[in-house]
Amino acid sequence: MDRRSALKVLGLAGSAVTALVSLPKLAMASWAKTAFEARSGADALQNLYGGNATTPSDAVKLKAPDIAENGAVVPIEVETDMEADSIAILIEKNPSPLAGSFNLPAGTKGLVKTRVRMGETTNVTAVVKSGGKLYTTTKEVKVTIGGCGG
């Protein structure tokens, strides 16, 4: 067997192991596994909301630092005055871009504050679902020290 095909076989074996290891994670019913494990923001939104057509909107306010010295703890705040059912946060260059999704029952404000990790300088997108549509605001956050790995 030459080196190239040996690598191929190794790669296949690797994916099989990954598939096996992933199985026990099925346990959580409500956690949107396919959305959270998606490798792109578009796939994440498709799996989370059943659609990924977004409209940039000033009505979605995203507060994040211009420069995050420590990528392990970056404060993010999403706020909107729209009637929102859901808010999601996407971090474009993270291995799994969807960082969190939040459900807002009637009477709950369109507001979420949390802290996230980012491995490198990246765009952060706040997504607000209102009236069945997705509205977004994106901001770049520069990272001095990455928050992943280590």
Next chain:
Amino acid sequence: MSSIRIKAKERAGVVDVKALMKHPMETGLRKDKDGNKIPPHFIQEVVAESNGAVVFSGSFNTSISKDPYLSFQYGGKKGDKLTLSWTDNQGQKDAETVDVG
């Protein structure tokens, strides 16, 4: 002692909640000093309930920082009970109840 610390304050009919959950939030991507992968261990679900109704819920991914911080606001009043609970990917759970001040 609970892993959750909650501050819930009402002003003009709106309860402002600030919560800190003590949790490692392991991504599954890190390696220990021997080069072995540290398995993922992170909070997946957070639910806040008051007077028997869910007032806020959310799902976290591994991108949420260690010891997650979460803040939100909902319509309520002083003296209400607010319960916040989390469940992680290993099935561990915790919950804490406070009086809205």
